Amino acid sequence: MVIGGDVQSLNGILEYARKAPFYQGRLPDRLLSSVSELVELPMTTKADLRNHSPFGFLAVPKRETAVYFESFGTTGKPVSIWLTEEDLSDNADEINAGGVQLTENDTVLIRYPYAISQIAHTFHLAARQRGACVVAASSRSTISPFPRVINMMRSLEVTVLAALPLQALLLAKTAALMGLSPGRDFPHLRAICTAGEVLTPRRRAVLEELWQVPVFDNYGMTEVGAAAMECPFGKLHPLVDYFVFEVVDEDQKTPVTMGELGYLVITTLKRRATPIIRYWTGDRVRLFRESCRCGAGFRLEVRGRQENCLKVGDRVFDLWDLEAVLERLSARGLWAAGPLEPAGLHFVVESDQINRSSLGQRVAALEKEHQIPLKVTLVPPGTFYDPEVLLSVGEVGKPRYVFSAEELKMKAYEKSLRL
Numbered sequence: 001m002v003i004g005g006d007v008q009s010l011n012g013i014l015e016y017a018r019k020a021p022f023y024q025g026r027l028p029d030r031l032l033s034s035v036s037e038l039v040e041l042p043m044t045t046k047a048d049l050r051n052h053s054p055f056g057f058l059a060v061p062k063r064e065t066a067v068y069f070e071s072f073g074t075t076g077k078p079v080s081i082w083l084t085e086e087d088l089s090d091n092a093d094e095i096n097a098g099g100v101q102l103t104e105n106d107t108v109l110i111r112y113p114y115a116i117s118q119i120a121h122t123f124h125l126a127a128r129q130r131g132a133c134v135v136a137a138s139s140r141s142t143i144s145p146f147p148r149v150i151n152m153m154r155s156l157e158v159t160v161l162a163a164l165p166l167q168a169l170l171l172a173k174t175a176a177l178m179g180l181s182p183g184r185d186f187p188h189l190r191a192i193c194t195a196g197e198v199l200t201p202r203r204r205a206v207l208e209e210l211w212q213v214p215v216f217d218n219y220g221m222t223e224v225g226a227a228a229m230e231c232p233f234g235k236l237h238p239l240v241d242y243f244v245f246e247v248v249d250e251d252q253k254t255p256v257t258m259g260e261l262g263y264l265v266i267t268t269l270k271r272r273a274t275p276i277i278r279y280w281t282g283d284r285v286r287l288f289r290e291s292c293r294c295g296a297g298f299r300l301e302v303r304g305r306q307e308n309c310l311k312v313g314d315r316v317f318d319l320w321d322l323e324a325v326l327e328r329l330s331a332r333g334l335w336a337a338g339p340l341e342p343a344g345l346h347f348v349v350e351s352d353q354i355n356r357s358s359l360g361q362r363v364a365a366l367e368k369e370h371q372i373p374l375k376v377t378l379v380p381p382g383t384f385y386d387p388e389v390l391l392s393v394g395e396v397g398k399p400r401y402v403f404s405a406e407e408l409k410m411k412a413y414e415k416s417l418r419l
Contacts, residue, residue, distance in 0.1 A: 001247050001255050001262075001287065003298060004240035007035055009269045017275040020059040022052045027277065038244060038267060043252060043278045046079065049223060053080035057274045060084060065273050069118040071222045081118065081222050082273040088125060090270050091118070091225045094239055095126035098229035099294070100160060100191050100216045104131030107156055107188075111149065111163035111171070112196065113139035118222045119195050123162050132160075139167075146174040146390045154180075157188040161211075164196040165203050166399045166417070169334075172210040174390045183212035191216060195226075197399060198304045202323040206332055219302050224266050224276055228302070231294035238287070238300045242270055245300075247287050252280060259288050263306065282306040284318050308402050312372050313343050319401065322347075329362055329376065330355035334384045336413035338403040344373035346408055351378040385417045 011031045017023045071079035108127045112120035137144045172182040195218040220226035228238045247262035256262035264285045286301040304319035333353025340346040
């Protein structure tokens with residue numbers, strides 16, 4: 001399955017890509033006659049990007065670049081991404097394709113990390129292009145601890161919060177520690193824009209219940225930028241004017257049927273400085289052909305990274321699957337999960353965020369439904385993070401939810417969230 005772009009724009013980006021050292025000799029010298037021929041080209045992997053950074057994917061003279069970003073990974077060599085001024089403007093246009101519809105009446109507080117990371121800068125530019133005022137709070141640091149951000153949200157009458165889902169959750173917890181109600185004491189807030197981690201239906205419901213505003217998600221990554229945006233009707237649409245999308249099987253070869261689970265492969269169509277051809281994202285997705293009231297013809301469901309899946313027997317549980325189980329358990333708080341030996345699932349859940357009534361019956365019903373044993377360990381509030389730390393300074397990091405069985409035994413989830 002291949003959607004997005006046209007053969008003219010595809011051949012145009014291939015011409016750019018041939019100038020990058022990595023792609024020299026890897027791409028055909030001829031023009032493609034159709035978009036479907038793209039599948040005959042070799043894939044680009046994360047390892048390729050790491051091994052050939054910082055200059056291996058640069059397709060324009062360095063003097064033409066405007067900004068430089070690196071991937072936000074915590075291990076291995078970082079991935080280098082260069083953008084021209086035109087690339088940066090396109091990235092902002094991708095953000096503004098979303099349903100939040102920023103205007104000059106908005107005050108946007110950006111809680112994404114600004115240091116080397118792309119999303120904060122592109123969201124910042126997108127907001128300014130629409131005339132909005134930007135509060136560049138960045139991630140948690142000595143000058144932007146959680147309480148200060150809460151105070152700014154109130155005193156500056158912030159209308160849009162842009163943050164990782166986890167950050168939006170922790171800001172709500174900070175507000176509660178300060179004696180405030182997220183859903184009542186921020187009357188000017190009208191929307192939350194999330195990015196940077198998978199937004200499952202359960203996480204969306206938790207955030208919207210806490211803050212009492214709609215959440216608009218942005219799917220993307222440093223390597224390619226914002227690739228899918230949620231429309232005003234809450235549907236995540238792939239940006240087919242900016243990218244070619246493929247969904248293939250785990251073998252990285254076999255295309256999957258529309259609507260079936262597979263793994264996303266993306267080709268940039270407008271990225272000039274660092275064009276990426278057939279990038280294996282490792283993201284487990286489903287792509288649907290369906291009409292939306294906004295005019296889009298496709299919907300994308302992003303279910304999480306391949307490495308964040310748990311395999312139990314011949315079944316694979318991704319983040320959507322895991323959080324669907326938690327939803328059935330009426331668990332609303334933070335959690336961790338791992339395998340239950342020899343062939344089951346083990347969840348660790350905050351005890352104050354779960355409905356204990358008939359918990360055993362719900363676990364038994366889920367075991368019968370999934371035909372695997374389930375174990376639920378309840379832990380006290382503050383197990384995953386120290387609430388007092390919300391009022392101090394710390395380091396930023398990506399959230400982790402999935403652990404090995406041995407890590408669960410060692411309680412590696414304790415204080416595992418980098419706030």
